Amino acid sequence: MIVANRKPFEEIIEMLKPYTRILLLGCNECVTVCATGGTKEVAVLASEIRLFRQKEGRPVEIKEFTLERNCDPEYVDALKPFINDYDVVMSMACGCGIQFVGEHYRNKIVLPAVNTTFDGVTEKHGVWTERCQGCGDCVLDKTLGVCPVTRCAKSIFNGPCGGSRDGKCEIDKETPCAWQLIVDRYKEMDMLYKYLEIQPVKDWSTSRDGGPRKRMREDLTI
Amino acid sequence: MRLSYPTNVKIMKVPCTGRVDIIHILKAFESGADGVYLAGCLEGDCHYLVGNMRAKKRVEYVKQILDECGIGGNRVAMYTMSAAEGQRFAEVAHEMTEKIREIGPNPAKLQGSRGQANITRTLEPLRCVKE
Ligand code: SF4
Ligand code: SF4
Numbered sequence: 001m002i003v004a005n006r007k008p009f010e011e012i013i014e015m016l017k018p019y020t021r022i023l024l025l026g027c028n029e030c031v032t033v034c035a036t037g038g039t040k041e042v043a044v045l046a047s048e049i050r051l052f053r054q055k056e057g058r059p060v061e062i063k064e065f066t067l068e069r070n071c072d073p074e075y076v077d078a079l080k081p082f083i084n085d086y087d088v089v090m091s092m093a094c095g096c097g098i099q100f101v102g103e104h105y106r107n108k109i110v111l112p113a114v115n116t117t118f119d120g121v122t123e124k125h126g127v128w129t130e131r132c133q134g135c136g137d138c139v140l141d142k143t144l145g146v147c148p149v150t151r152c153a154k155s156i157f158n159g160p161c162g163g164s165r166d167g168k169c170e171i172d173k174e175t176p177c178a179w180q181l182i183v184d185r186y187k188e189m190d191m192l193y194k195y196l197e198i199q200p201v202k203d204w205s206t207s208r209d210g211g212p213r214k215r216m217r218e219d220l221t222i
Numbered sequence: 223m224r225l226s227y228p229t230n231v232k233i234m235k236v237p238c239t240g241r242v243d244i245i246h247i248l249k250a251f252e253s254g255a256d257g258v259y260l261a262g263c264l265e266g267d268c269h270y271l272v273g274n275m276r277a278k279k280r281v282e283y284v285k286q287i288l289d290e291c292g293i294g295g296n297r298v299a300m301y302t303m304s305a306a307e308g309q310r311f312a313e314v315a316h317e318m319t320e321k322i323r324e325i326g327p328n329p330a331k332l333q334g335s336r337g338q339a340n341i342t343r344t345l346e347p348l349r350c351v352k353e
């Protein structure tokens with residue numbers, strides 16, 4: 001899932017300064033699961049904004065609305081009947097959703113209430129960690145399921161570097177060294193011989209380095 | 223025990239403090255409450271195992287939110303007591319009322335809003351226990 005963090009309140013309130021009628025949008029997908037921008041978080045932020053503005057003597061009217069998804073046109077269309085009743089849209093969806101809603105309603109400014117941060121998993125309730133950077137050429141077969149691009153701070157392919165200590169990465173004592181995890185995995189599967197295979201230089205053109213990416217399935221495009 | 227506690231304390235009964243969500247507390251402030259406290263069971267005594275622990279963490283979270291938006295995190299509190307401690311219940315009600323009185327009224331209070339009536343209506347969906 002896409003994991004996001006809510007922006008600091010001061011930043012949010014500063015963005016909303018010129019406006020009094022606000023459409024606060026949530027999304028029922030990833031940002032709901034990572035407890036950043038679902039119906040509940042929309043309600044909490046709306047309440048916080050109302051309290052602040054009430055205190056300032058500049059009350060706001062906020063419509064709280066959560067779309068099924070913000071990244072699919074059929075759901076985004078649901079805003080049509082009322083979006084123009086509001087001065088501005090603030091979205092708690094990920095960066096994709098924020099942009100997509102803006103693309104569909106070009107007379108509206110869509111402000112981000114969250115910082116979209118990573119693609120990750122729920123390690124346990126309330127804890128999310130990063131797993132994939134969408135490099136476009138997956139090597140999880142070679143590393144038995146541990147991503148060196150994402151989980152190694154240096155994204156090295158023939159690790160570890162000299163900073164690996166007691167299984168932890170040199171960036172901090174809490175972060176496991178990806179290459180320790182990979183070697184542990186080789187051992188676990190009795191495949192330590194794989195560690196001897198030297199990985200060639202990665203072609204990053206399939207990743208962000210090659211510019212924005214596009215996927216198309218011809219048979220679905222009618 | 224015929225103990226009295228301040229009449230301005232409005233009680234919302236819930237099956238467990240674990241039922242109280244962040245938004246419920248915020249709504250109480252939006253409706254004009256000057257302070258909110260949760261009275262939960264003693265730690266380790268929750269019928270639902272961790273309801274009161276969840277409530278405690280949520281109260282901490284709400285404190286941050288209220289500090290951020292300038293209402294003041296010190297207006298919320300979590301107290302624990304056993305169901306047999308009527309005396310403590312009354313004490314806490316006095317203590318909290320005094321504390322809030324010192325802090326002063328909720329700065330977001332609407333002009334002329336009738337605090338308690340609003341709170342009751344706003345939090346009606348939370349009321350799962352018939353009084
Ligand atoms: S190798 Fe690339 S595609 Fe595979 S998990 Fe890592 S970043 Fe994602
Ligand atoms: S210590 Fe491990 S995870 Fe950290 S940068 Fe070096 S190889 Fe990568």
